[in-house]
Each structure stands twice: as structure tokens, then as C-alpha cells.
Amino acid sequence: MEVKRTHAVPVSQPHKTTVTPIQNSSNNNDKNTTNFIKTALREYGMMLSLLIIMVFFQYMTDGTLLQPLNITNLILQNSYIVIMALGMLMVIVAGHIDLSVGSVVGFIGALAAVLIVNFQLNFILASIICLITGAVIGAAQGYFIAFFKIPAFIVTLAGMLIFKGLTLALLEGQSIGPFPDGFQMLSSGFLPDPIGNTDFHVFSLVIGIIAAIALLLSKIIQRIRHTKHGIHTEPFYFFIAKNGSFAGIVFYFSYLLASYKGMPNVLAVMSVLIIAYTFITNRTVLGRRVYAVGGNEKAARLSGIKTARVSFTTFVNMGMLAALAGLIFAARLNTATPKAGSGFELDVIAACFIGGASASGGVGKVMGAVIGAFIMGVMNNGMSIMGIGIDYQQVIKGLVLLAAVFIDVLNKNKAL
Amino acid sequence: MKTILEMRRIRKTFPGVVALDNVNLQVKSGEIHAIVGENGAGKSTLMKVLSGVYPHGSYSGEIEFEGKIREFRTIRDSEKTGIIIIHQELALVPLLSIAENIFLGNEPSSWGIVDWELAQSKTHELLKKVGLSESPETLITNLGVGKQQLIEIAKALCKDVKLLILDEPTASLNESDSDALLTLLLGLKEQGISSILISHKLNEISRVADTITILRDGTTVDSFDCRIDPISEDRIIENMVGREMADRYPRRNPEIGEIIFEIKDWRVFHPEHATREVIKGINFHAKKGEIIGIAGLMGSGRTELAMSIFGRSYGQHISGRAIKNGHDIDVSNISKAINHGIAYVTEDRKSLGLLLEEDIQTNVSLANLNGVSRHLIIDEGREFEVASDYRNKLKIRCSGINQKVVNLSGGNQQKVVLAKWLFSKPDILILDEPSRGIDVGAKYEIYSIISDLASQGKCIIMISSEMPELLGMCDRIYVMNEGSFAAEFSKADATQEKIMRAIVSHSEMPDQTATITTATVHYGEHYGS
Numbered sequence: 001m002e003v004k005r006t007h008a009v010p011v012s013q014p015h016k017t018t019v020t021p022i023q024n025s026s027n028n029n030d031k032n033t034t035n036f037i038k039t040a041l042r043e044y045g046m047m048l049s050l051l052i053i054m055v056f057f058q059y060m061t062d063g064t065l066l067q068p069l070n071i072t073n074l075i076l077q078n079s080y081i082v083i084m085a086l087g088m089l090m091v092i093v094a095g096h097i098d099l100s101v102g103s104v105v106g107f108i109g110a111l112a113a114v115l116i117v118n119f120q121l122n123f124i125l126a127s128i129i130c131l132i133t134g135a136v137i138g139a140a141q142g143y144f145i146a147f148f149k150i151p152a153f154i155v156t157l158a159g160m161l162i163f164k165g166l167t168l169a170l171l172e173g174q175s176i177g178p179f180p181d182g183f184q185m186l187s188s189g190f191l192p193d194p195i196g197n198t199d200f201h202v203f204s205l206v207i208g209i210i211a212a213i214a215l216l217l218s219k220i221i222q223r224i225r226h227t228k229h230g231i232h233t234e235p236f237y238f239f240i241a242k243n244g245s246f247a248g249i250v251f252y253f254s255y256l257l258a259s260y261k262g263m264p265n266v267l268a269v270m271s272v273l274i275i276a277y278t279f280i281t282n283r284t285v286l287g288r289r290v291y292a293v294g295g296n297e298k299a300a301r302l303s304g305i306k307t308a309r310v311s312f313t314t315f316v317n318m319g320m321l322a323a324l325a326g327l328i329f330a331a332r333l334n335t336a337t338p339k340a341g342s343g344f345e346l347d348v349i350a351a352c353f354i355g356g357a358s359a360s361g362g363v364g365k366v367m368g369a370v371i372g373a374f375i376m377g378v379m380n381n382g383m384s385i386m387g388i389g390i391d392y393q394q395v396i397k398g399l400v401l402l403a404a405v406f407i408d409v410l411n412k413n414k415a416l
Numbered sequence: 417m418k419t420i421l422e423m424r425r426i427r428k429t430f431p432g433v434v435a436l437d438n439v440n441l442q443v444k445s446g447e448i449h450a451i452v453g454e455n456g457a458g459k460s461t462l463m464k465v466l467s468g469v470y471p472h473g474s475y476s477g478e479i480e481f482e483g484k485i486r487e488f489r490t491i492r493d494s495e496k497t498g499i500i501i502i503h504q505e506l507a508l509v510p511l512l513s514i515a516e517n518i519f520l521g522n523e524p525s526s527w528g529i530v531d532w533e534l535a536q537s538k539t540h541e542l543l544k545k546v547g548l549s550e551s552p553e554t555l556i557t558n559l560g561v562g563k564q565q566l567i568e569i570a571k572a573l574c575k576d577v578k579l580l581i582l583d584e585p586t587a588s589l590n591e592s593d594s595d596a597l598l599t600l601l602l603g604l605k606e607q608g609i610s611s612i613l614i615s616h617k618l619n620e621i622s623r624v625a626d627t628i629t630i631l632r633d634g635t636t637v638d639s640f641d642c643r644i645d646p647i648s649e650d651r652i653i654e655n656m657v658g659r660e661m662a663d664r665y666p667r668r669n670p671e672i673g674e675i676i677f678e679i680k681d682w683r684v685f686h687p688e689h690a691t692r693e694v695i696k697g698i699n700f701h702a703k704k705g706e707i708i709g710i711a712g713l714m715g716s717g718r719t720e721l722a723m724s725i726f727g728r729s730y731g732q733h734i735s736g737r738a739i740k741n742g743h744d745i746d747v748s749n750i751s752k753a754i755n756h757g758i759a760y761v762t763e764d765r766k767s768l769g770l771l772l773e774e775d776i777q778t779n780v781s782l783a784n785l786n787g788v789s790r791h792l793i794i795d796e797g798r799e800f801e802v803a804s805d806y807r808n809k810l811k812i813r814c815s816g817i818n819q820k821v822v823n824l825s826g827g828n829q830q831k832v833v834l835a836k837w838l839f840s841k842p843d844i845l846i847l848d849e850p851s852r853g854i855d856v857g858a859k860y861e862i863y864s865i866i867s868d869l870a871s872q873g874k875c876i877i878m879i880s881s882e883m884p885e886l887l888g889m890c891d892r893i894y895v896m897n898e899g900s901f902a903a904e905f906s907k908a909d910a911t912q913e914k915i916m917r918a919i920v921s922h923s924e925m926p927d928q929t930a931t932i933t934t935a936t937v938h939y940g941e942h943y944g945s
Binding site: 225226228229230283284285286288289291292295296298299300301302303304305306362363 | 726727729749750751753754760762767768769770771772773774778781782783785786789792793794796797800801804836840
């Protein structure tokens with residue numbers, strides 16, 4: 001589209017320029033507001049969809065969805081997908097993909113079982129070994145992808161087969177379990193309650209309140225800083241409404257959790273990771289480089305960024321997070337099975353794309369991927385409660401993935 | 417003479433913008449009609465209206481072609497009547513052969529089975545017409561851009577073209593390829609094929625055009641017959657920009673200091689063919705506050721030289737010395753080169769210079785993220801200030817620092833790339849085709865920025881295919897050919913003819929390299945003064 005603009009004019013030379021007749025100042029304000037609503041919709045559209053989906057299932061399941069027990073289950077069931085989505089998002093933003101994560105989950109679970117159950121190794125030590133192994137797996141795959149430019153699709157497809165096979169070999173086709181109690185706590189434990197009431201977990205509620213306040217404060221500080229630097233900020237009423245409702249949601253969910261068994265350990269781990277990865281992607285030099293490499297690898301390289309190293313890092317990170325997910329999943333099942341983790345890669349990748357990541361790289365947000373993971377999770381959970389068979393569940397999930405990306409593409413085309 | 421095409425009172429709007437308003441265009445049968453105008457003047461939009469990219473009904477006004485009112489709904493409609501447009505970005509499939517490309521979507525076939533023998537023999541004829549001797553089975557990817565452009569024309573001829581539209585056909589061609597293309601256009605004219613030529617290059621227009629129409633801000637401002645009125649470049653430029661253009665280059669009083677940068681015996685081999693020497697022992701030096709130019713044809717190795725110096729971003733087995741302020745410096749990777757104060761502004765800003773989907777702020781800080789961060793954490797406020805500062809200094813026209821660069825005009829994108837490299841605080845700035853694809857007014861601004869930088873004591877190395885630009889801006893010009901420097905001229909004695917002669921005589925007499933090498937050894941003696 002050709003857009004008119006005023007001419008570049010060397011100073012002191014006479015000129016005449018024609019100003020575009022249509023844009024007059026009177027409707028500028030109106031336009032700003034509609035523009036703003038449009039961008040806000042695009043930015044928070046996913047969050048809105050999640051809310052709508054939750055309300056829908058809350059209604060369809062006669063309120064079962066938001067019962068404290070179910071909410072706790074929902075978090076436990078989806079934690080490993082969310083955790084891997086954090087790593088997958090960075091891989092996808094850097095312009096790659098990782099198909100091996102499901103197999104790595106199974107393999108690490110098997111490794112943990114062999115170390116802890118068969119060799120009676122201390123579970124903390126075993127977990128550390130497993131995390132390191134995950135990082136090494138990521139490094140091995142990343143090495144071929146980043147330094148030899150073999151497409152990630154091929155390398156990780158190979159990895160998927162390799163680790164599926166190694167899982168079977170390690171377990172000799174059997175399931176290994178159970179794990180000691182300490183290890184199970186990783187996934188089925190809850191934060192201890194020092195305030196000591198058995199029916200209602202005040203401590204979890206307190207954490208929720210602190211989190212809500214911290215969220216509000218950080219947003220306010222950010223807004224003040226932006227205003228100081230003259231960075232354009234959103235309208236005040238919107239700012240208040242948005243962050244007020246976020247804080248409200250955090251408070252409400254911590255209340256729900258407190259009225260059951262309190263805050264699951266996994267939720268604590270997950271929250272810390274989400275905050276850390278949001279910070280890494282938004283505010284650190286490393287995060288910026290990941291986006292630059294995915295956005296335009298050649299331009300990034302010519303700007304002095306060591307692009308191969310950046311891609312390599314994202315895979316090491318992915319491997320480590322897949323290992324963590326493997327540990328959590330094994331702890332949750334309390335056994336390592338040859339089938340563990342199969343198909344997880346699809347859920348994780350779908351979560352990133354539903355959350356607005358671009359398949360060609362350079363675009364995507366941590367919060368988007370997390371919301372994407374929960375959209376998948378809530379649908380799984382809600383449809384199971386409603387008694388929809390696994391067959392149609394898959395069909396519906398596939399349609400939702402397609403619809404989410406389709407709407408995204410439509411939105412972007414309009415934005416041009 | 418008969419009128420083949422008449423477009424009357426064309427008006428086309430996009431949401432919020434009037435792109436074309438009351439445009440009138442009349443093309444006579446068998447003439448070359450040039451359309452000129454600044455970027456954004458509406459040339460391409462007009463051609464899209466004509467060729468049916470914007471279907472009938474999405475604009476107002478009428479199109480009369482060969483005496484009939486036409487209402488094209490798709491490109492196919494317009495092609496059927498013989499109007500064929502060749503876009504700036506070529507639409508050829510690189511891994512298919514010439515014949516396959518020429519007959520793409522138009523294969524000679526019966527019952528869905530392609531008669532490749534017929535296609536080959538027809539291709540052979542078409543290639544002869546456009547002056548190519550390639551085999552029809554050659555893959556497009558093995559041809560240079562110049563030849564690809566001719567293939568596009570052959571493709572048009574195959575479709576029985578009556579009116580050929582070329583959108584900046586020579587923008588990415590060197591002078592000899594441009595020349596071949598223009599000669600071909602004149603040849604087609606002899607055969608009675610009319611063409612519309614959109615171009616920025618006035619010298620080409622004055623060579624081939626019979627009629628010139630000038631667009632400005634979406635309206636026709638002037639149209640005249642060159643066969644009656646002699647062509648006046650001043651008249652064209654005046655009408656294009658709507659002002660008198662006294663100077664196309666800013667005046668500057670160069671204050672040239674001592675030598676700060678030197679390259680000695682620089683040799684580079686092709687990245688894929690290890691035995692092919694691309695840069696053959698180049699020596700040069702540059703002084704503080706000096707603008708040096710590197711002239712030469714495309715493919716002479718200018719970009720390869722610049723990129724190999726800039727952190728070995730091109731080639732392999734690179735040898736030679738890079739010396740800054742009397743000390744050898746290590747430029748073995750890009751971040752080292754940047755840390756030594758070298759910056760390279762690429763000729764291909766869209767694919768090598770910018771993160772198109774990111775905003776201005778992100779692009780500006782990219783080459784110097786440490787400059788906006790503490791302990792590897794980016795200070796967004798500082799980043800914003802830096803970007804705003806460059807926005808003001810370089811007059812980047814945008815809705816805000818957070819505008820995506822993909823939505824900026826070519827000139828403003830170029831300023832963003834410049835801002836990125838200025839923020840890396842370079843002492844030596846290598847500019848590769850800094851004004852390519854930028855309209856006249858923005859060019860002047862880019863030139864002003866360059867001359868300001870030189871007067872701040874930076875050393876500028878400017879690579880350009882446009883000789884007037886080098887002559888207007890540079891204090892000293894090296895002429896490059898086939899991987900070595902063929903000549904060196906000071907501003908005082910450089911002329912277009914001399915530069916051209918240096919290029920031509922060099923390629924005819926390879927012996928001359930010897931004399932040039934002695935000449936280049938001579939620069940070495942300046943060093944340290």
C-alpha cells in the first residue's frame with residue numbers, strides 16, 4: 001500500500017507539499033481509541049479466549065471445572081506441558097522446532113527410575129543427574145542444528161526415535177516404580193502450612209495475596225518508568241481494569257487452592273519458571289538475541305550476534321526443561337513406563353502456536369505459550385468431565401489449534 | 417500515431433489514504449513511455465490498477481485499451497488482452513529451467529501432457545529475440561539478475577505482448593546489463609511493441625523514452641513528448657519533487673586528517689569454490705574525515721571486499737592485514753570487527769539489515785545491546801531514549817519509535833539501518849549502496865548524514881554503482897574490477913569517463929594489474945605520517 005508523506009526537503013529550499021486530504025485531526029482521537037482497542041484485543045485475545053473457554057466448561061460441567069479439587073488437578077496435569085512450553089517457545093522464536101521433547105520426557109523418567117529405584121541413588125542427586133542429562137541431550141541436538149545447519153525438524157525427529165528407543169532399552173520394556181516419598185513430593189506434594197489450620201490453608205492464600213500485590217506493584221512501577229521516559233502507555237482506566245482483574249484472578253485462584261490442600265509444589269516451581277522466562281525473553285540481552293535470530297538470522301549475524309550460539313543455547317535450555325518435565329511426570333505417575341511422554345511434543349508445540357508464536361520464528365510470548373498450554377489443558381479436562389470420548393477430544397483440539405492460528409493470521413493481515 | 421492505451425481520471429483510495437487521484441495517462445502505439453516519480457508517488461499503484469491486480473470497481477475512472485473500455489478483474493484478464501507487467505521483484509522459479517519458467521502456467525500441452533520439445537524450440541527462438549545464447553535447460557538460479565530480467569521479457573513475448581510494463585527493471589542491474597535491457601526495449605519498439613517504463617534513473621529515461629509522464633503525490637503533474645521538447649533533467653526533477661533542486665549533494669568542506677584505516681594485501685576466496693580467488697590482493701587506506709568511494713560494476717567484488725573485512729562475513733581462506741591507527745587489528749569475527757569500530761551498512765537492507773517485524777527501537781539497539789543494558793539486562797528506558805535521539809537526529813519519519821520497520825518507506829528504513837550502525841559508535845563506516853531504492857529527497861538527507869559523519873572525523877567508505885553519487889560525495893575514488901583495484905582518482909581528476917575507462921581497459925588488459933599493484937604499494941608509504 002502506498003502511503004503519502006511529506007517530502008524530505010533540504011533546508012532553505014523552497015518547496016510545496018501536498019498534505020493527504022483524508023486524514024483530518026478531528027477523528028484522530030477516535031481513531032487512536034479504536035486502534036488501541038484493536039491492539040489490546042490482539043494482545044489479550046488469547047487470555048480472553050481462555051476465560052471464555054473456562055466459563056463455557058464451568059457452565060457445561062455444572063460448576064465442576066472450578067471446584068478446588070479440579071483446579072488443583074488441572075494444574076498438576078498440565079504443569080509439565082507448561083514447563084516445556086517455556087523452552088519450546090524460545091526454540092520456536094529462534095526459528096526452530098523440537099520434536100524430541102516427548103521422548104526425552106520418557107527417557108529421563110526411565111533414567112530417574114533406574115537410578116533411584118534400581119540403584120537406590122539419593123533422589124536429589126539422581127534429579128540433578130537427570131537435569132544435566134537433559135541439558136546434554138539438548139546440547140547434542142543443538143550442536144547439529146546450530147553449527148551444522150541441519151534443519152531442527154530432521155535432527156529432533158531423529159532424536160525422537162533415538163530416545164523412544166533408549167527408553168524402551170533402559171526399562172527393558174517394563175514399568176519401574178514406585179518412587180520414594182520424597183521424590184513423589186515434587187509432583188504430588190503441597191506447600192507446608194506453618195500457620196497450621198487443617199481445613200483452610202491460610203499460608204497458600206497469603207502467598208496468593210502477596211503475588212497479587214507484587215503483580216500490581218511491578219506493573220505500577222513499570223508504568224511510572226515508562227511515563228518518565230515518555231514511552232507511550234495505555235489509557236489509565238484500561239491499565240487499572242486490566243491489572244486489577246489480573247490481581248483479582250490470582251487472588252481468587254489462591255483462595256480456591258487454599259480451600260483444598262493448599263498450593264501444590266509444582267505450581268510454585270512453575271510460577272517461578274514462568275516469571276523467570278518472561279523476564280529472560282522481555283528484558284535480557286539473551287532474550288532479545290533469540291528474537292533477533294528468529295526474526296532475521298542474517299541481519300542478526302551481521303549485527304555481531306553469534307547466531308549459532310544463540311540457537312544452541314535454546315536447545316540446551318529445552319533439553320533441561322524437558323528433563324524437569326520428565327521428572328515431574330514420573331513423580332506424578334509414581335512409576336516410569338515406556339509409554340510416558342509419547343505425544344507430549346504435539347501438545348507443547350500446539351500450546352506455543354495457540355499462544356501466538358509464529359512458525360517462521362521471531363514472534364511469540366512466554367505468557368502466550370502458558371495460556372496456550374492452559375487452553376489445551378482446560379479443554380482436555382472439561383471435555384473429559386463432560387464425558388466426550390478421546391476420539392472427538394482430539395478432533396476438537398485440532399480444530400481449536402487451526403482456528404486459533406487462522407484468527408491470528410486474519411488479524412495480522414488486517415493490521416497491515 | 418494511434419493511441420493504444422488511455423487511462424482517464426483514475427482515482428484509487430486505501431483506508432485513510434488517497435493513493436491516486438485524477439491520474440491521466442495516454443500511451444501511443446509503438447512508443448516507450450516513461451513514468452517517473454518519487455517513491456510513494458503512485459507509480460506502482462497505477463500499474464496495479466492497469467494490470468488488474470486491483471480489480472475493476474476498486475478504483476474509479478476508465479481504462480481504454482485498443483479502443484475498447486476494459487474492466488480487468490484479474491491479472492489474467494489483462495494478460496489476455498496483451499498487457500504484461502514485469503515486477504521489480506522477479507517472478508521466476510529458481511530451480512526450474514528457462515523453458516519451464518517461460519511456459520509456467522502456459523505450457524504447450526494436449527490432454528494435460530506437456531510437449532516439452534515444442535516448448536524447448538520455442539524457448540530457443542524467444543531467447544534469440546532477447547539476445548541470450550543460454551540453453552533452454554539452464555536453471556534460472558545459474559543466471560545473473562540481468563539475464564533473469566531478460567528471461568522475464570522473453571516470457572512476456574511468449575504471451576503475445578502488446579503493451580509491456582517494466583517496473584524499475586534496472587534497479588538491481590549493473591550498467592552493462594542495464595544497457596542490454598534498454599537496447600532490447602528499443603528493439604521491441606521497432607517491432608511495434610509499446611512499453612511503459614517505470615524508472616528512477618533519468619539517464620536511462622532520456623536514452624530510450626519517447627514520452628514522459630511525471631507523477632507526484634498520486635496525480636499526474638506533467639507529461640511531455642521528448643520527440644518535440646528536448647528532455648531536461650531539471651524539468652523532470654523539479655516536477656518530481658515539486659521544488660527546484662539546486663544541489664543534489666550537500667556541500668562539504670572536507671577536513672582530512674591522518675590515515676586511520678588500512679588494508680594490506682587482502683585476499684579472499686569464494687565461500688563455496690575454495691580455489692576461486694574473489695579478492696586478489698587489495699591494498700587501500702582511508703583517512704580521518706575522508707569519504708572514499710569504491711566504484712565498479714556489480715560482481716566486481718566490492719560487496720565481497722567490504723563483507724570480508726567486516727568480520728569475515730564473506731568468503732574463506734582470508735588473508736591480509738587490517739590496520740587501524742597503526743596497529744594490526746583482529747577482525748576475524750563480526751563482533752570483533754564491531755568492537756574495533758568498524759560498521760558495515762549492507763546494500764540489502766531488507767534481508768540483511770533489518771528485523772522487519774520488529775520496531776525501530778529494537779532495530780536501532782541491535783548491534784550494540786551492551787550499550788543499552790546493565791549486567792545483560794536491557795534498560796528499556798535507555799533504549800527508548802537512544803532510539804528517539806536517532807529518530808530526531810536522522811529525521812526518521814514514523815508514527816512512533818514502536819512502529820514496525822516493515823511499514824516504513826525505503827528511505828526511512830535506510831535511516832534506521834544507519835542509526836543502528838551509528839549507535840555501535842564506529843570510526844570506520846562502510847556504506848554499501850547507501851541510496852539504493854530511495855527517492856530523490858531522501859537521498860539528499862542520507863547524503864547530508866554521511867557528510868556530517870565525515871566532518872565528525874569518521875572515515876567513510878562508500879560503495880556505489882551510481883557514478884554521479886560517488887563523484888558528488890567522495891574525496892577519493894577507487895575503481896574496482898574483478899577482485900582488484902584498477903585505478904584511484906582524487907576528487908579533482910575523477911570523471912565518469914575516466915572511471916568507466918579504467919573499468920573497461922582493466923578487463924581487456926589483465927597485464928595492467930602489475931602496474932596497479934605497484935601503485936598500491938605506493939599508498940603504504942603514507943602510512944604513519
